[in-house]
Amino acid sequence: MIETVVFDALRAAIGPTAAAYALLAIGLNIHFGYTGLLNFGQVGFMLVGGYGLAIPVAVYGQPLWVGLLSGLAAAVVLALLLGAPTLRLRADYLAITTIAAAEILRFLSRNSTSEDVTGGVYGLRQFAGEFYAVSPFPGDRYLGALAFSGNRMWAMTVGWGVAVLLSIAVHRLMRSPWGRVLRSIREDEDAARSLGKNVFLYKMQSLILGGVLGGIGGMVFVLSLQTIQPDMFLPQVTFFAFTMVILGGTATAVGPLAGTVLFWFLITGLQSGVRTVVESGVIPGVSAGQAVGATTLIVVGALLMALMVFRPQGILGDREELRLDVR
Amino acid sequence: MSADAHVPAGSGRTIGPLAGVAREPGVAKPDPVLVVDGLRRSFGGVTAVDVAHLEIQRGLITGLIGPNGAGKTTLFNLLTGFDTPDAGTWSFDGEPLGSTSAYAVARRGMVRTFQLTKALSRMTVLENLMLGGAGQAGERLSLALLAPAWRREEAALRERAEELLVRFKLDHMRDQFAGTLSGGQRKLLEMARALMVEPSLVMLDEPMAGVNPALTQSLLGHVKDLRDREGRTVVFVEHDMDVVFDISDWVVCLAEGRVIAEGPPESIGSDEAVIDAYLGASHGRDRPPRKRPPHERGTA
Numbered sequence: 001m002i003e004t005v006v007f008d009a010l011r012a013a014i015g016p017t018a019a020a021y022a023l024l025a026i027g028l029n030i031h032f033g034y035t036g037l038l039n040f041g042q043v044g045f046m047l048v049g050g051y052g053l054a055i056p057v058a059v060y061g062q063p064l065w066v067g068l069l070s071g072l073a074a075a076v077v078l079a080l081l082l083g084a085p086t087l088r089l090r091a092d093y094l095a096i097t098t099i100a101a102a103e104i105l106r107f108l109s110r111n112s113t114s115e116d117v118t119g120g121v122y123g124l125r126q127f128a129g130e131f132y133a134v135s136p137f138p139g140d141r142y143l144g145a146l147a148f149s150g151n152r153m154w155a156m157t158v159g160w161g162v163a164v165l166l167s168i169a170v171h172r173l174m175r176s177p178w179g180r181v182l183r184s185i186r187e188d189e190d191a192a193r194s195l196g197k198n199v200f201l202y203k204m205q206s207l208i209l210g211g212v213l214g215g216i217g218g219m220v221f222v223l224s225l226q227t228i229q230p231d232m233f234l235p236q237v238t239f240f241a242f243t244m245v246i247l248g249g250t251a252t253a254v255g256p257l258a259g260t261v262l263f264w265f266l267i268t269g270l271q272s273g274v275r276t277v278v279e280s281g282v283i284p285g286v287s288a289g290q291a292v293g294a295t296t297l298i299v300v301g302a303l304l305m306a307l308m309v310f311r312p313q314g315i316l317g318d319r320e321e322l323r324l325d326v327r
Numbered sequence: 328m329s330a331d332a333h334v335p336a337g338s339g340r341t342i343g344p345l346a347g348v349a350r351e352p353g354v355a356k357p358d359p360v361l362v363v364d365g366l367r368r369s370f371g372g373v374t375a376v377d378v379a380h381l382e383i384q385r386g387l388i389t390g391l392i393g394p395n396g397a398g399k400t401t402l403f404n405l406l407t408g409f410d411t412p413d414a415g416t417w418s419f420d421g422e423p424l425g426s427t428s429a430y431a432v433a434r435r436g437m438v439r440t441f442q443l444t445k446a447l448s449r450m451t452v453l454e455n456l457m458l459g460g461a462g463q464a465g466e467r468l469s470l471a472l473l474a475p476a477w478r479r480e481e482a483a484l485r486e487r488a489e490e491l492l493v494r495f496k497l498d499h500m501r502d503q504f505a506g507t508l509s510g511g512q513r514k515l516l517e518m519a520r521a522l523m524v525e526p527s528l529v530m531l532d533e534p535m536a537g538v539n540p541a542l543t544q545s546l547l548g549h550v551k552d553l554r555d556r557e558g559r560t561v562v563f564v565e566h567d568m569d570v571v572f573d574i575s576d577w578v579v580c581l582a583e584g585r586v587i588a589e590g591p592p593e594s595i596g597s598d599e600a601v602i603d604a605y606l607g608a609s610h611g612r613d614r615p616p617r618k619r620p621p622h623e624r625g626t627a
Contacts, residue, residue: 172472177457177465177481180450184458187447190409194441195459195524196433197466205468321449321504 001276003145009269011146016224018264019159020046020217024241025248025256026167027213032242033251034174035206036186038091041082041098042214043237044105048074049215050222050233051109055117057127064130068219075215079208087203094207103235110230123229131155131223155224162220163257166213171253173209182206183251243304249314258316266303270296345384345577350590350598353380360385360528360560361406361437366415368398368405368584375401376412377584383528388554388561390575390592392568394605398584399564400442403532407439408432419528434461438526442533442564444513448506452497455505455516456488457481459523488523495519495549511538511546518549529553531563535570543567547574568596580604 012018024042031037052071056062082101086094109118118124135154142148148156173179181202184192189199222228240263248259274295278286313319344357359382368376376398383389391399404410406417408429417424419437427435447455463484464470465477492498495515500508508516514534521529534550535543551574553559565571571578571592578595580588582604588595595601 169472172474173468176471176474177460177463177477178468178471180454180458181466183450183454184447187449188445190429190441191445191447192458193409193429194407194433194439194445195520196430196438196461197458198428198430209468 005269005272005276007145008272009265011148012268013261013265014146014156014160015148015264016152016155016159016220018260019156019163020221020224021241021244021264022160022163022257022260023166023217023220024214024237025244025260026163026170027210027217028238028241029245029250029252029256030170030182030206030210030213033245033255034179034186035182035203036091036189037087037203037207037210038095039098039207039210040095040235040238041100041102042210042241043233043235044098044102045075045078045211045214046218046221046237047102047105047109047230047233048078049218050228051118051124052215053219054124054127054222054228057130058119058124059117064127067127071215071219072212075212075218076208079204079211083204083207087200087207099235099238102233102238106230106233118230119228121230123227125227127228128223128226131158132226151226152224155220159220159224162216166216167253167257170209170213174253178202243300245314246304246312247307247314249316252314252316255314255316259314262315267296267300270299345387345591350588350594352586352589354382354589356382356384358385359383361417361419361562363406363417364415366402366405366412366417368401368410368412374584376405378402378415378581378586381579381586383560383562384577385560386554386558387576388550388563388574390571390578391562391564391581392566392571392578392595392601393581396583397581397604399581400532401584402581403439403530403564406432407437407530409439433524433526436525436527437530438521438524438528439530440514440517440521440532440534442536444510444517446505446508446513446516449504451502452492452505452508452516453485453488453501456491456520456523457484459520460484460487461524484523491519491522496545511542514538514546515542515549518546522553526559528560528562531561533564533566535565535567543570550574572596 024046027045028039028042031039031042049071052074053067056070057064057067078101082094082097086097108114110121112120114120132151132154135150137150137153139150142150142153174182181192181197184197185199185202193199221232244259244263245256246259247263248255248257271292274292277283278291283291307314313321348354348356361383363378363381365380366376366378367374391402393399401410405412406424408424408427408431411426419432419435422435424432424435433439447458450458463477463480465481470476489498489501492501495518497512497515497519500512505513505516514537518531518534531550534546538546547570550561550563553561575592578590578592579586580595580598580601582600587600587604588598590598
């Protein structure tokens with residue numbers, strides 16, 4: 001029984017969905033951890049990345065590479081649209097705008113009038129064929145007891161490969177003089193301005209870069225599931241990604257990756273554990289459906305609170321750094 | 328109580344170029360680096376700054392004084408692009424600076440510090456300084472991943488930062504987070520960081536506020552060095568009259584947003600308008616912004 005729970009948890013922790021979330025988290029870490037931008041709509045970037053890929057391929061019959069490029073372009077455009085009016089204002093305005101924009105995008109894509117393009121609530125399928133055609137994993141059972149299918153194995157390899165490569169790139173960027181300017185903006189943007197740094201430009205670059213990472217996360221996500229539907233992109237996705245960044249350690253290189261793996265391990269292990277307990281009938285009068293979702297969210301909330309109280313720097317952060325007064 | 332006799336030796340006033348200049352508000356100077364005309368800024372019904380004409384002489388230390396709420400910091404904010412005036416023009420080094428944004432003003436060579444010190448807390452002292460480097464190739468996103476393109480420039484920058492750290496006696500803190508510095512050390516850090524930009528005009532907003540007397544002396548030395556060793560122009564806001572008398576070559580007094588008096592420090596303390604501004608028009612015959620005799624002063 002314990003074995004089932006652990007294997008479920010491991011399967012989720014290293015699976016392609018976790019890789020997609022890791023990419024979201026790396027992007028958010030650029031925004032929130034390094035630049036101090038409050039982006040509460042990272043899921044919006046994920047959405048435009050996913051639809052940007054799926055629409056040209058599934059609806060207009062374009063090859064996959066066109067879909068990949070259009071997904072990236074969509075994330076850049078969204079960042080420009082959100083950043084241009086808000087990045088000169090206080091941080092809160094970006095937060096409000098991004099969370100609203102992400103919801104607007106979700107409602108637009110599920111609207112019946114856009115059904116021809118987005119498939120409405122039914123979403124789109126059949127855009128991942130080319131991706132799996134090049135898969136080097138022909139079998140249907142990998143990683144022993146984890147029992148990954150060939151397709152899942154391929155999506156996982158690509159997803160984590162991209163996530164690790166990009167987090168190395170982000171790490172190197174943040175250690176460059178460019179990253180130094182970003183961190184100075186996080187600390188005090190007026191000080192950066194007084195030293196001749198074009199703060200707006202740097203914030204925009206940061207928003208675009210983190211948004212593109214979110215978009216790539218969206219592409220990995222929909223490719224691994226081979227389907228896209230508007231309600232995959234609920235606002236809570238952003239907050240899960242925030243949890244992962246904070247859990248791992250804000251403004252650290254490995255933090256978002258470690259946080260994502262740990263988050264998925266915990267939440268899936270918990271779900272699986274609760275389900276196992278409920279199904280064994282130990283608690284009378286509770287059906288598995290009700291119990292699993294609610295209990296996990298309660299426990300995740302409690303864990304997050306405990307984390308903020310006892311280890312606000314995350315598992316990899318520097319406590320001393322966090323103690324410093326920011327003003 | 329003859330104040331002038333106590334001007335410390337080596338303060339080396341360079342009143343020279345301004346010797347023949349009239350001691351009246353808005354007077355023209357022989358070689359102004361900064362010229363302000365008709366600058367006005369109001370907040371609601373309060374006119375914070377209303378400067379008809381003001382010139383700052385190149386290569387000297389100009390002190391900006393005035394009672395609380397006189398508009399000194401607002402004037403700083405306007406001139407450096409951190410605030411937008413309702414009306415007025417100003418030029419720096421002969422170039423108009425109208426609606427230039429703050430970062431562009433700094434790039435032109437006019438760099439400010441802040442009344443409430445802005446140490447970048449979660450960056451090291453060395454990083455704080457290195458941030459001041461201007462025109463760094465590595466600060467461009469397109470080159471940031473190509474370390475060979477900027478490594479040498481970065482090393483030169485580091486070397487310059489290390490030299491300044493030694494000069495400002497912060498070298499033992501180089502790898503500490505700036506957030507761990509004391510208030511006075513932050514003032515030093517901010518001044519050193521401003522120098523990394525290599526400005527021709529340094530605007531210091533209350534550089535000595537909250538600094539202990541021992542450190543004040545060393546900060547004063549640094550400010551004089553800006554003028555004497557590096558030939559930079561300095562404008563500073565200060566409330567401590569000892570400091571103002573000690574290092575300024577020229578003093579400008581603001582009250583209710585207007586320039587009410589200008590002159591060398593010796594003459595400004597006895598200026599009727601200045602006394603009125605500090606004490607109100609119905610004051611006695613005492614002199615408010617006077618220089619205290621040495622036994623009252625904090626010693627180094």
